[in-house]
Amino acid sequence: MIVSFVLALLFLAFVLHRRRRRTAGFLAIASITLLVSSGCGLLAAPMLSDLQTPFIKLPRVSWGSSNAIVVLGVGTAKVDGTVEPTPFAYGRMLRAFELYGSCKNHGRCRIIISGGDPQQHRASEAAVYAAELVKAGVDHADIVLDEASRNTWENAKFTRALLEREGADNIVLVTAALHMKRSLLYFAHFGIAATPIRADAVEGELSLPPSGMNIAYCDIALHEYMGIARYHVYNALGWNAAPLTALRPSADAAAGRLPPSS
Numbered sequence: 001m002i003v004s005f006v007l008a009l010l011f012l013a014f015v016l017h018r019r020r021r022r023t024a025g026f027l028a029i030a031s032i033t034l035l036v037s038s039g040c041g042l043l044a045a046p047m048l049s050d051l052q053t054p055f056i057k058l059p060r061v062s063w064g065s066s067n068a069i070v071v072l073g074v075g076t077a078k079v080d081g082t083v084e085p086t087p088f089a090y091g092r093m094l095r096a097f098e099l100y101g102s103c104k105n106h107g108r109c110r111i112i113i114s115g116g117d118p119q120q121h122r123a124s125e126a127a128v129y130a131a132e133l134v135k136a137g138v139d140h141a142d143i144v145l146d147e148a149s150r151n152t153w154e155n156a157k158f159t160r161a162l163l164e165r166e167g168a169d170n171i172v173l174v175t176a177a178l179h180m181k182r183s184l185l186y187f188a189h190f191g192i193a194a195t196p197i198r199a200d201a202v203e204g205e206l207s208l209p210p211s212g213m214n215i216a217y218c219d220i221a222l223h224e225y226m227g228i229a230r231y232h233v234y235n236a237l238g239w240n241a242a243p244l245t246a247l248r249p250s251a252d253a254a255a256g257r258l259p260p261s262s
Contacts, residue, residue: 039210073115
C-alpha cells in the first residue's frame with residue numbers, strides 16, 4: 001500500500017513535470033520522503049504503538065460459569081496440496097489453547113473460531129484451525145465454528161449469533177495486537193463486550209537503509225486505520241447495520257442449563 005502510494009505520486013510527478021514543475025518536484029520529494037520514513041521506521045514505530053500499546057499487557061481473565069474464547073481467523077495457505085494455517089495464525093491458536101486450559105478449571109468453556117474461506121482454498125479458516133487445536137488436546141465438543149465470515153465485520157456479525165446460542169456470560173477475544181482496536185470496535189457495534197487478549201505483537205525498528213519489514217508493518221497499520229475510519233464514515237452515512245443491544249447471558253446460561261455445542 002505504501003509502495004503503491006509512492007508509485008502513484010511519482011507517476012503524477014512525471015505527468016506534471018513539464019507544465020507544473022514545482023508541483024511535480026513537491027510530489028517527487030513527498031514520495032521519496034514517504035518511502036524512506038516508512039522504511040526507516042520513522043512512521044512504523046508511532047503507527048504500531050498507537051494500535052498496540054493498550055493491548056500489550058495481558059489482563060487477568062475472570063472466568064465465569066459459561067465462557068467463550070473467540071479466535072479470529074487470519075487466512076490459510078496451501079502447502080504441497082494441503083491447506084494449513086498461515087504462520088500468523090499459530091500465535092492466535094497458542095493463546096487460545098493457553099486460555100482454554102485455564103478456563104476449563106473454572107467452568108464451561110467454548111472456543112469459537114471465526115473465519116470462512118475468502119482465499120478459496122476449499123477449507124475454511126475455522127475448520128483448519130479447529131483441526132490443529134484438536135491435535136493439541138482441545139475437546140472437539142468445545143469448539144464452535146463460524147465458517148461464513150470473510151472479514152472482521154462479518155467475524156463480529158456472525159459471532160454474535162453463536163454467542164447467543166452458546167449463552168456465554170464471559171467473552172474473551174483473541175487476535176493480533178495490531179488488529180485488536182478495530183476488532184473491538186466492530187464487536188461493540190454488535191453488542192459484544194469482550195476482554196481483549198492479544199496473540200502476537202510486532203515492533204518497528206529504526207534502520208538504515210530502509211527495511212522492507214518496516215514498510216510491511218506500515219501497510220498493515222494503515223489497513224487498520226482505514227478500517228476504523230471507514231466504520232465511522234459508514235455510520236455517519238447510515239450505511240452500517242443498526243447497532244445491536246448489549247449481549248446478555250440467556251436465562252438458561254444464568255441458571256446453568258446450557259445447550260450442547262455442535
